[in-house]
Amino acid sequence: MTENVVQKVFDELRRVLGDRTTQSLMHRMAYSRDWSPRQKNATDFPDVVVIPKTTEEMVRIGEIAYRYEIPIIPFGGGTGMGGGIAAWKGGIMVETKGMNQVLEIDEENMTATVQTGITIWELNEILSGKGLWFPHQPESKRSVTIGASIGCDNDSTFGLRYGKIKDYLTNAVIVTGRAEAVRVGQRKVNFSSTGYKLLDLLVGSEGTLGVVTEATVRVLPIPATRQIRGYFLRSLNEAAKGLERILSAGITVESAHINCRHRLHFYTHTYRQKFGREPHVPEWAEVILFLSFSGDEEIVDFTVERAGQILVQKYHSQPIEEKELVEGWWDSKHRLEFIPFKQKWPDSQRQKKFGSADLGLPIGRLDEGYRRYLEIAKKWDQEILGMTVYNESPNKVTASISFAVFVDDSNEESVRKFYQYVKEMSEMAIQLEGTMSSYIGDGDRLGGFNQLEHGIGLEYMRRIKEVFDPKNIMNPGKKFESRWIT
Amino acid sequence: MNWTEGLSTYRDDIYTCNRTRCGFCREECPVYRVKGYETYSCRGKMLVARGLMEGLLEPSKEMAEMLERCLLCGYCQARCALRNMDIITVMRQSMETKGFAARTHRENVDKIMKEGRLFEAQVLTKKKGKTAVFIGCLYRSKPKELSTIFSVLEKLDMDIGFGEESCCSYVIEATGFTKEFEEAKARCQKNLEKEKSNGMLTFCPTCTITLKEKYELPVQHAILAVHQRLKEPQIAKRIKPLKLRATYHDPCHLGRMLGIFEEPREILKQLGVEIIEMEHNRYFSTCCGGGGGLRAVDDKLSIDISKNRVLDAARTGTEMIVTVCPTCESTLLRASGRVMNQINKFIDVQSLWDLLDKSMNS
Numbered sequence: 001m002t003e004n005v006v007q008k009v010f011d012e013l014r015r016v017l018g019d020r021t022t023q024s025l026m027h028r029m030a031y032s033r034d035w036s037p038r039q040k041n042a043t044d045f046p047d048v049v050v051i052p053k054t055t056e057e058m059v060r061i062g063e064i065a066y067r068y069e070i071p072i073i074p075f076g077g078g079t080g081m082g083g084g085i086a087a088w089k090g091g092i093m094v095e096t097k098g099m100n101q102v103l104e105i106d107e108e109n110m111t112a113t114v115q116t117g118i119t120i121w122e123l124n125e126i127l128s129g130k131g132l133w134f135p136h137q138p139e140s141k142r143s144v145t146i147g148a149s150i151g152c153d154n155d156s157t158f159g160l161r162y163g164k165i166k167d168y169l170t171n172a173v174i175v176t177g178r179a180e181a182v183r184v185g186q187r188k189v190n191f192s193s194t195g196y197k198l199l200d201l202l203v204g205s206e207g208t209l210g211v212v213t214e215a216t217v218r219v220l221p222i223p224a225t226r227q228i229r230g231y232f233l234r235s236l237n238e239a240a241k242g243l244e245r246i247l248s249a250g251i252t253v254e255s256a257h258i259n260c261r262h263r264l265h266f267y268t269h270t271y272r273q274k275f276g277r278e279p280h281v282p283e284w285a286e287v288i289l290f291l292s293f294s295g296d297e298e299i300v301d302f303t304v305e306r307a308g309q310i311l312v313q314k315y316h317s318q319p320i321e322e323k324e325l326v327e328g329w330w331d332s333k334h335r336l337e338f339i340p341f342k343q344k345w346p347d348s349q350r351q352k353k354f355g356s357a358d359l360g361l362p363i364g365r366l367d368e369g370y371r372r373y374l375e376i377a378k379k380w381d382q383e384i385l386g387m388t389v390y391n392e393s394p395n396k397v398t399a400s401i402s403f404a405v406f407v408d409d410s411n412e413e414s415v416r417k418f419y420q421y422v423k424e425m426s427e428m429a430i431q432l433e434g435t436m437s438s439y440i441g442d443g444d445r446l447g448g449f450n451q452l453e454h455g456i457g458l459e460y461m462r463r464i465k466e467v468f469d470p471k472n473i474m475n476p477g478k479k480f481e482s483r484w485i486t
Numbered sequence: 487m488n489w490t491e492g493l494s495t496y497r498d499d500i501y502t503c504n505r506t507r508c509g510f511c512r513e514e515c516p517v518y519r520v521k522g523y524e525t526y527s528c529r530g531k532m533l534v535a536r537g538l539m540e541g542l543l544e545p546s547k548e549m550a551e552m553l554e555r556c557l558l559c560g561y562c563q564a565r566c567a568l569r570n571m572d573i574i575t576v577m578r579q580s581m582e583t584k585g586f587a588a589r590t591h592r593e594n595v596d597k598i599m600k601e602g603r604l605f606e607a608q609v610l611t612k613k614k615g616k617t618a619v620f621i622g623c624l625y626r627s628k629p630k631e632l633s634t635i636f637s638v639l640e641k642l643d644m645d646i647g648f649g650e651e652s653c654c655s656y657v658i659e660a661t662g663f664t665k666e667f668e669e670a671k672a673r674c675q676k677n678l679e680k681e682k683s684n685g686m687l688t689f690c691p692t693c694t695i696t697l698k699e700k701y702e703l704p705v706q707h708a709i710l711a712v713h714q715r716l717k718e719p720q721i722a723k724r725i726k727p728l729k730l731r732a733t734y735h736d737p738c739h740l741g742r743m744l745g746i747f748e749e750p751r752e753i754l755k756q757l758g759v760e761i762i763e764m765e766h767n768r769y770f771s772t773c774c775g776g777g778g779g780l781r782a783v784d785d786k787l788s789i790d791i792s793k794n795r796v797l798d799a800a801r802t803g804t805e806m807i808v809t810v811c812p813t814c815e816s817t818l819l820r821a822s823g824r825v826m827n828q829i830n831k832f833i834d835v836q837s838l839w840d841l842l843d844k845s846m847n848s
Contacts, residue, residue: 020522026549027523029537030530035507041540051522078507078524098522119513125765143509340508342567350498353505409505 001070001090006047009068009092013050016060020051020098031075031093036083036443037355037407037418044086046073046093053098054115055173055181055213062179062211065092071476072177074207076148077119079140081356082443083484084152084206089477096147099213102126111170111188113216116147132219135162138439142336147212153204155400155439157334159392161254161294166203167394168217174202176210177469183214190218201464206441207475209468223294226254227304228330230320231311232285236260236366236389239289242315244363244397249310251303252395255292257333260370262386264288271325279322288320290329352383352406355418357425360438361399372428373403380421381414382407392438400438419445419484426485427452447482492576493539499568500539503532511562511570514766516773516791517555525552528562528570535573538580550586553578554783557791558660559738559773578662590782591661599666602652602673615647618681620697620705622690623653624812631812631837635689638842639708641724642715646687650677654696661779675701687711691739691811698744707740709810709838713749716756724847727758732836733802734761735795735818736771737811750810750838757845762802772798774809776817792821800829810838 006023013021022028025045032043047070052058065072071091078085087093099115102123106112107130114123120141123134138144138154148154149165150172156164171185185199186192202212233239239258246253259267264281267288271279291307293300311317320326331337341348361369370387377384382405390400403425408414422445426436436446436453451458462480465472477483493500512518512527524530531553537543553574562570581587598604605627625632639646655670678686678701685704688694697705715721734754740746747768754761766772775781775791796818799807807818819835826832 022523024548026534026537026543026546026552027525029543030523030525030533032533033504033507035505040501040505041536043542049523075524077509078529079509095522095524122513140509143512336510339565339567340506340510341502348502349506350502 001047005068005070009064009070010048012064013048013061013092016064017050017052017057020053021048023048028093031085031087031095034078034080034083034085036081036086036445037353037409037415038083039412039415040353040409044088045090046087047090049093049095051095051098055175058094058099058175058211058213059179059181061092061094062175062177065473066177066179066471069471069473071473072207072211073475074147074151074211076117076151077140077144079143080148080152080440080443081358082152082437082440082445084441084443084475084478086444086477088444088483091473094211096145096211103214105130105132105219106188107132109188110219111216112219113214114146116150116172116212116215117145119143119145120149127219128222131222133222134168134217134219136165136168136217137334139333139336146215146217150202150212150215151204151206152441153439155390155392158254159390159400160256161252161394162220163394164392165217166200169199169203170216170218172199172202172212172216173214174210174212177471177474181213185216188216204441206443206478208465208479210474225297225300226292226294227300228290228292228326229304229308230291230326230329231289231308231317232282232320233287233289233311233315233317234284236287236370237364238315239287240363240366240389240397240399242311242317243289243391245314246307246310247395247397249306251307252293252295253291253307254294255290255333256391257290257329258366258389259288259290260387261286262384263388266386267325267328270328271322274328275324279320279325282318285318289317290326292330353409354385355405355407356440357403357422358438358440359401359403359425359429360435361401361429361432362434363397363399365432365434366399366401369401369403369428369432373425376421376424376428377403377405380417380424382418382421390439416484423449423485442479444477445482445484447477447479449482449485450479490539490580492579493535493573496535496569496573496576497539499573500532500535503529503566503568504536510565514770514772515561516557516559516775516794517787519794520787520790521555526555528566528574531556531574531577532570535577538577545581545584545586547586550581550588551783553581554588554591554661555780555787557738557773557775557777557780559777560742561770561772564742564769575660575662578660579664580662582662582664587662588783591663591779594779594782595658595661595663595666598653598655598658598670604653604657612649613647615645617644617646617711618684618686619646619648619708620651620678620686620688620693621648622688622693623651625689626651628812631815631839634837634839634843635708638712638839638846641843641846642712642721644711644715652677654693656692656696657779659700671701678703681705691737691744692813695739695743707744707746709753710746710749712842713753716753722756725757725845726847728841728845729758730806730841731760731762731804732806732808733764733799733804734767735764735774735799735807735809735814736768737809737814738771738773738777740811741771742769753838753842754808757841759808759841762804764798764802766798774814774817775821776813781817788817789821789824792817793825796821796825796833797829799833800825800831805831806834806836808836808838808841
């Protein structure tokens, strides 16, 4: 982009948005990175930052970008781990959080229609006043928006019972790369067998088809009670089997997180630090399984007891005695009642950067995945943090896995080693008949390389992109191109 | 130490925030809520701090203006274990060193240095009494509010005394004038020489935190002494319950920074006030809009922030905010009048001292 073009774009945007347009380096600095691993002094400066308030303003921005062929990068919570908002091709950074209004809460039909810049936390605060909640809740929910959740197809703490954002979306408005606002989906119902499912295309599209500005989502009544439990088990596969048995018994479980022995040590260490005493951990314990249940009190009481019986009697499990240890899990995953960086080890990122390969694996290959993870992380000098298996599909065991490491982000070479680690882990996922990414997305890391997963399908995806975005202005440098993995 | 060295002291904290970007501090930042750019949130400022530290960005008028639009309310600090407020203060110092501080801040600093006060004092009298108090220049400019406090203390049989004072100079430090603050501090400390060992009561939360933490004086906010007195049965029986519903706004300096959350609420309950809490309360309360010297440089923004806080209060369904800080009282009351049309009702703002005075027999 020449300076001349950028100046013209800025001037035109300014005429539409006034003070909600800036090209100051200071403001651009504040939009220069997300949570993804990169060198600690890395920056990707957008050329301009804008804050639209409506779909109509977003269309005007799109028109200007289309005319000058300048990229548009939608910015949501800024907590992504795949470089989805990295403006490495320059362009207009769209601060979507200016579009943060609730347009309608329809209590009769149990839907909420919102501008997509609202955070999930804020939406839930508003819904709670009416006894409702929106159960799609990633750990970044304090910061992350509805739009970013659609764009990134991120994970949810409550996935095992309620699924992810695609399970709630009934319609959405996208401003495409043609600068047209298109409402896709089916008003206030969750399904339709007419036409193509354009709404599904938006989920995980990472802003490469357009900017999603409005969405209608199904909401639910807040459950009356909730209980959480933790169990020690002997293997990851056994934990998955135990969970499968619980579900097949007719029990509903909201959350099920299966943690490897490294993660087990994280939780026991945190407990030790906080309470100054040793938790009771059996010598054979290799895995912690955490579960949450919700609903009416007597039903929850019954299901908690029965789930415990299944795990203990059939899967040789042992319940965690220390209630505080289980509460610690829930505080970190749902309540978010912790102060970042207060703890010194091991989740603090004071010295190194948290990084993750987020693979989806078949449920019978968890132990094999864990073994390979240890080998591959060692090969690329990555400090192992641990493996957590999230369940993200309603009422069935699935494995969306975080294989976490600490990345040395002091220099580019060591960051590149991390991406070599991600690459080899991705190859392993395909060998094991899984997927390279289950909640982070392609971002600026897997694009192009993901042909390994999609084959000729990637070419069809490219053609779909052309329909929505013929000039390739919507978040270029993502999904079809990588600057880390080739 | 120059400002770049000052910022480098916090190098690890700055990089830690940059590499993490959790955003816990962002959504409820009162300034970000109005301005909308990440830059105004703490995590945005931490990227700007890195830019300054690495020389990617230079101090500028624009940067000074952005930093001056911070309330130093400490909300971000409450959400994070990094030293955010110290970093923002160092950044403000760097702007002042480079000559970019707002002219109104410079004028206010000059006024305090010359006259020993920021606000026009109406009350300059001295008084002898058993318990030493530090009034502060804001309360000295508000005879009505001050006489209410005196009335309450008299009804509690507390014999207070006070003498010459100079401004605590919080605003000098908060706006980045390090050198001047050291001078002002020395002058204030000299006036308070006697209280070094005796201790004293304070009325203004900002004076309290400054005298306590910057001057290391054994001061205590007077509301704690009132709380203690009201525990005595013969004093407690003087209360005539008010039968009110209200929400309580925690002043940032009194609540988040001094940890005084429950005592004002317990007093309110004792006065017969049913408290309906706002969503953001106690440690995670949000600022009234009057902090950090903002009113001096951007009154419109200050009012917009105050309006948001009044709207927070309106959502509780109550029609009264009670607080105990001269800045919060006036900023919230001012905003309340301006949101009347929006919410079709007037949210009254009362000082806890007012309610105490009304409920107690002489």
